[in-house]
Amino acid sequence: MPQGQPLTVPDDGLSTRERREQPLLMVHTGDGKGKSTAAFGLAIRAWNQGWDIGVFQFVKSAKWRIGEQTVLERLGTLHQESGEGGPVEWHKMGAGWSWSRKAGDETDHAAEAAEGWAEVKRRIAAQTHDLLILDEFTYPMEWGWVDVEDVVDTLSQRPGRQFVVVTGRRAHPRLVEVSDLVTEMTKVKHQMDRGQKGQRGIEW
């Protein structure tokens, strides 16, 4: 449980309420499990608050759906049908982003990642979503597919009240620097070390 007790009172001239409303830039990194899962868990919570949610999966091949996509899109449908919760959009790389009319060249992951980031930038400028999840986005940053300083500037200077979660291993130090909340998921013990493979319901 969050204790909600700040360790220090910042000298930023903001009231508690103003500070409470400050949008967060969050990073889930580390070699352990739960980085994306915790991000999608946040999305569930945000949906319940009626937030507009945009998920962008920067994975090389994401033809398959994960359970969270099915469920979050189902929740988005519930919102359309009954007004419950908030709207949900889920986009992923792999064979062209869903907003693109281009067929998508699956072999050019770098271009596809750059296209995804350009769209995220447009949406951040337009304040389209309340919560943006940039899943596995540390890798395009690591591999030079997107410009790190452009990402850092865009995310840290985003207008309005937009929450952002970036997931993936080896988060860039500059991203960590500008983020409000960085959690490292560390593997203490993993069944795959014993030779057990991924299984339905747990891994996807």
Next chain:
Amino acid sequence: MPQGQPLTVPDDGLSTRERREQPLLMVHTGDGKGKSTAAFGLAIRAWNQGWDIGVFQFVKSAKWRIGEQTVLERLGTLHQESGEGGPVEWHKMGAGWSWSRKAGDETDHAAEAAEGWAEVKRRIAAQTHDLLILDEFTYPMEWGWVDVEDVVDTLSQRPGRQFVVVTGRRAHPRLVEVSDLVTEMTKVKHQMDRGQKGQRGIEW
């Protein structure tokens, strides 16, 4: 993304398929964020597979609902209405467990935690659920409200195919020892250090 490549092939006489079907005992521990959120994220995924989900929140006062409870119970209702996904039960301490007819003595958390564990034991013996989330259960273990060896024996020798996730800080070494997957969420950076308080949609 899980790579799904075991580092070793175990000498346990099981086929890959048999090993894949082995139910996991998982622990989310550490001082960072995301322990419970990742567990509820797993529940979302499990729901999508049609699993029967039981959540047991061992928190001292849980009169308030968190967003995940609303959403998971909503998904449970969807299951009842349309057969989508799986059934969901969500129980929490705080003023008597929901299955109990007793009014509940909110001041005796130790007795309430013990009662909760006794019920979980019965359900594990009866194989009631496919996924059990014992949220914040490390604390009753730490505080001696439940017997550690009883917990370790019950969880490690559970019958059938029951997945279990235990969350909370300072997981007992004996629990770690018998678990298949232990993840430590470590706080790298947290906005509360800067004096920012918890906020709706993120903390609850």
